[in-house]
Amino acid sequence: MALPPEKARVVIVGGGVIGCSVAYHLTKLGWTDVVLLERKQLTSGTTWHAAGLIAQLRATQNMTRLAKYSQELYGNLEAETGVATGFRRNGSITVALSEERREEILRQASMARAFGVEVEEISPSELKTRYPHLNTEDVKAAVYLDKDGQGDPANIALAMARGARQRGAQIIERTKVMGFVKDGRRITGVSWEAEGESGTIACDHVVNCAGMWGHEVGRQMGVNVPLHACEHFYIVTDTVPGLGQLPVLRVPEECAYYKEDAGKILLGAFEPVAKPWGMKGIPEDFEFDQLPEDFDHFEPILEQAVNRMPLLAEAGIHTFFNGPESFTPDDAYHLGLAPEMDNVWVAAGFNSIGIQSAGGAGMALAAWMDSGEKPFDLGDVDIARMQPFQGNRTYLFERSKETLGLLYADHFPYRQKATARGIRRSPLHEALKTEGAVFGEVSGWERANWFADRGQVAAYEYSWKRQNWFENSAREHKAIRENVGIYDMTSFGKIRVEGPDAEAFLNHVSASNLSVPVGKIVYSQFLNGSGGIEADVTITRLSETVFLVVTPAATRIADQAWMRRHLGDHRVTLTDMTAAEAVICVMGPNARKLLQKVSPDDFGNDANPFGTCQDIEIGMAVARAHRVTYVGELGWELYVSADMAAYVFEVLRDAGRDLDAKLCGLHMMDSCRIEKGFRHFGHDISSEDHILEAGLGFAIKKTDVPYIGREAVERKREQGLQRRLVQFLLSDPEPLLYHAEPIVRDGRITGYLSSGNYGHHLGGAVGLGYVPCAGETAQDVLASTYEIEVAGRRISATASLRPLYDPKSERVKV
Template sequence: MTDSKSDTLPKDARIVIVGGGIVGTSTAYHLGKMGYSDTILIERGKLTSGTTFHAAGLVGQLRSNANITQLLGYSVDLYKNLEKETEQATGWKMNGGLRLACNQERWTEVKRQATTAHSFGLDMQLLTPKEAQELWPMMTIDDVVGAAFLPTDGQANPSDITLSLAKGARMNGVSIFEDTEVLDVEVENGKVVAVVTSKGRIACDKVVNCCGQWARQEAKKVGVNVPLVSVEHQFMITEKIEGITPDLPTLRDPDRLTYYKEDVGGLVMGGYEPNGIPWATKGFPEKFHFSLLDSNWDHFEQLMELALGRVPALETAGVRELINGPESFTPDGNFILGEAPELKNYFVGAGFNAFGIAAGGGAGMALAEWVVNGEPPYDLWPVDIRRFGRAHFDTDWVRKRTLEAYGKHYTMAWPFEEHSSGRPNRKSPLYDVLKKQGACFGEKLGWERPNWFAGEGQEAKDIYSFERQNWFKNVGEEHCLTRSNVTVFDQSSFAKFKLIGPDAEEALSWICANDVAKKTGALIYTQMLNDRGGIECDLTVVRVSENEFYIVTGTGYATHDFDWISKNIPTDLNAQLVDVTSGYSVLSVMGPDARNVLQKISSDDLSNENFAFGTMQTIGVAGAPVMALRVTYVGELGWELHIPTEFAINVYQALMSAGEEYGIGNAGYRAIESLRLEKGYRAWSSDIGPDHTPLEAGMAWACKLKKNIDFKGRKALETQREEGIKKSLCCFTIDDVDVILLGRETIYRNGERVGWLTSAGFGFTVNKNIGYGYVRNQDGVNRAYLESGEYELEVGTVRHKCEIHFGALFDPKMEKVKQ
């Protein structure tokens, strides 16, 4: 129904939300709670009439990221109390969630998930098959190896939850208008100014697109890209089954691709088949409200057969309905939140991959805070809309990748697993050359990147496992060759920008934590901070000339970092940011012999006296004008060679020829990871990010705090320096080489949980497992506190003694290890 206060659409509002599903109503509810009563929610049909009404309603919490787990936990806390607050039924039941493992590799995965749960403060209990059956008596357990139980998981009625959130929003002054279609979003000077509807125009400051599977087409009208597509998703609802009780936990049986929940004495059973069916590939039908697709029993049969092996009672149970409702899915299986990088004040909350009910409460909270404050309440990078890039503009490519992600919803989450669909897409000029030399490629933001190189007679293919994978020895050899001789890395996928204009220095001086006001040719490693002192970008800035800076950042952060820099250039300054990624290939020449090799093919003086670390020079290399950056992310002598794309192959061939006498070889990104762990170099989105300050990350040296130059985030750092830090990034090693660290392992200090590993791997020079993670203590963390503890790491529920370190593990004077 329309808003109870009036049927007349207001002519203005501060915020307009489009879409009346669970995410739209949750965002409205939280904006109302924050005092933004001048918010309007518009729904073209009725509330829940898009995809919410046919959702299955399982509410699980554990994800591989701490903050996403926290967000889902917020949903649970909200749903517990919502019915009491609004006096509107929600159907919420905290009956717990079971997850089965039916083979040893899945059991390893589950045990690692249990450790992740412990890291994030969730109670996840490991059960024997018999203990699991006692909680879920209707299932057979002949093939079950073990199970995990999360007592705080549950289930809800999607429509009831949504209507309860809508009522709560109205109680706090938000207006809701149903049967109101958005015809246009007006844009002036690159930002939203109004929404035109079938009932009139609403002038507004901000628009929030919560249109579910329609979000992509609606956003496209204003030049915003929302990479999602619709996929048919089916689940069956049975009649009553004897023995099914209201307190039955939800059940996930990933080895049989299926899930279950109790429903009025019967069961809801659905799953994720490997051959998902896309929907609306040619556009959406008109007036698709409270609408379902025809049941497809032939397609559902594969799941039914798997389910009968787990729940034999389904064979004789009456079937009430086979629901076939299209849902929106994304290329990486994560939902989409945040302000669109293409349009100021246009926000998106969509693409929930059939767990919109689990995420809805928390996503609405986060989106509301994002809309009001201009940033999320905490780091939400895994779901940030800016994680996408150029490859995601093509709907056909997005559909291929999304169908792959859909089919993997319940398959094993292997360490280091790569997607296979839609590849290759973006290729370095060296792609074919390196492929012939045994490169096994990974993919990031559409770019093909060599992860490792196969040896003679070895197939360049990952073989997935929770043990050491087939590439481990190869990466060790690449690692050690970099330490002892010289290697070449193709890093052409780096995102590369130019900031040009008379005020470029002044703009970067404000945005960058480090001092960029250096002479031409200076190379500055710097972070860019938010107002809380959190690290939003981690990159390299090169001064090319008085009015031009060259900026290099990670492949996956191209959209995010471009957006952050653009939005934080003060409006009164004349500086323009340009993406030049495709114009330059990058070959990194690293190792003790790097200078010897490069000097053979360049007449420029590359001596340390003439070409110091932390500088850039344009030099001639094999007939090409090359921006040579003396910098390293692996801890060895070396240069990043930024080469106009058309010269890349010639320069590479010249390097390999010149380096032959020095034993030069190729190396890939997995060697980079191993090398940087030994040197203690931080990685954005894992070790550092918006929730971590340079002081906490041990990077105060990269901030101009000793200089009288203001910069964004400085005040927060000064306050933190005075008050002290409550978490500190530390390095840990385990001597036992048979233990495998992957990240998210729990850190214990004197037997008390104090954090988890943010990144981990193996250091081939030091021959140890290496992990980095924050040690937390509400009463403060300093060197004395850290040194006084005894530490353990929990790996797959087993604790191992470990050693804490301060500074780089790798000493250049150490004897090099040859593999």
């Protein structure tokens, strides 16, 4: 048996399909000093029993890009390596049994067209032709993707392993990782043990590809990798005479998928309430293992399946399989550089889509490791999105019961997780709950999304049409536009940047000028070397040596990690202050009037102009009033120490009754911000969206002080824009926009909406999206005719490069 070397450039922990993919792609980029360690045999964890479905379409363009890459790779692997992957493009069909699911799959079909995926909507009669064994009596609609396929999971992994070996990688089985040697924020060695031998590999990088062991291996590494194994069931029939080759079939409303393979049918399930597994750890000898059968758990799925495909009633069951798969808290896998360390990478937690994801994920991670920058936006799966508490075992146990089933559940807009809730609460939580707040969850934070009327059930009723809170949010929107509203933004990430070099450091990491007076608030972006936006923040100068960086709730960890990795020799400390202060927003034309009722301080333009903050008294408490807005109206964000927040809210609430001040939720905030054309990080702007093409050039510093991304900004100014972010308003007031709807320019799909919501003041749905414009002026872009495609229907839209609401921003500065 070959023993591991004493040194390697990178050590990959885990020999499933993703570990093999990372090794394969690193060697393709010229990394020869690659070592992969597998505790047992390659594929012996979960890869070997995967169903091997290989679809192209995912929920976002970049996830679709990765899935399409996987397909193309697997189609060519056999010729390269000599290992048969069993890959074939036999297509896939998804059916809808209800009007709501019909809307969903037709919207997905529109999204597929925007992402360049071939898709065909087929009628129930056409479905019967393509899948003759199916009961189609209650089928409302179906979509067919011709290029989807299936493959042999184990051989796909083994093919990539051979490809990696052919280019110099060492893949060593029967070798268990025992621990890691750490030096500050780096791992310098990986300790191993194999058949009585042991040693340590010195290394520059480590990759956690340990699958369902990834959580525990992450703990040993000092990084948070939240995932939990669940039991995953499928049956395989005996050979069915004359079955013939069939597309993969998904019937999500019955939690079932069907795969034909070698004349047999594999029926798999994603049941609504899953069975977590491995709470006491995974057995040491686990290798190609099955879990005990639980027919009672699977039986409801099978009963529906027999009705859906009557031939199952006659076919014998050859195999009843139960094997573990790992699932993450949000059903997105973990990829990227762990925020806690500087050379620890993660590729784990693939939520039962590891085969279709592994090729693209391995390619993307290898490119990131090789260049030091993400090859494109990977925010959907970036490990830095995970919060520390999400590594809690009890939390993972509770959440994993739900996440498996969510893969096939209705993907309604605004759908909230039902399990593992209530963990992070604002000091205002109970007061808002008493007032009828209906909460959503982001990064564990419970946030009031809308307020139920007296007598109305304070809960979501989901739909693709107007949901039960639509009119509630419209009234909240109206209050912000015409009067005054109060809402809670305590979940803002708050990072204190302090030290003698704080100003110089922020001028380096930020594209904006931070050489400003004390009390000034600067809207800013952190850029990468390509001019893409890594963070979208406001920065307030609190003193000569102290700044407060305010971030979205979901990106605080990523934004703080970005700053820390660019500290260099600057004498600066970074402190997470998120839980220390609540943020109460008072917004609307009468915001000043409300604050003057509760504070003796001056809120006029001379004393407190837009973009500045001041310390104030409010009732008997003190706060810091930041005059900024994300809703496009006069208003303040009040930063209040957590101990006084409930009191300050009571003071505002009581004083606001005379003004008919309305409590508002964050659905209102999003509908207001999109009317104003304000960008939403993670949707409208990301690491691959250039700051100038995003229309944020006004935030760039006008000095000669260098900053990260400056060369890319200057290059873009010289070369001209390749695309522009455009705002759209539908002419028909009825349809709703969410995101990813195709943009149709002069009859041709040219892009898709990055975000969408309803513009209650403008009287129709509003979206933002990028339009290609190489060699064109702004006037050229606006001279075209635009439509937005919604569930297959094209609706005319007004396009604008300036905000359709208050284009001169006069309302925020009154």
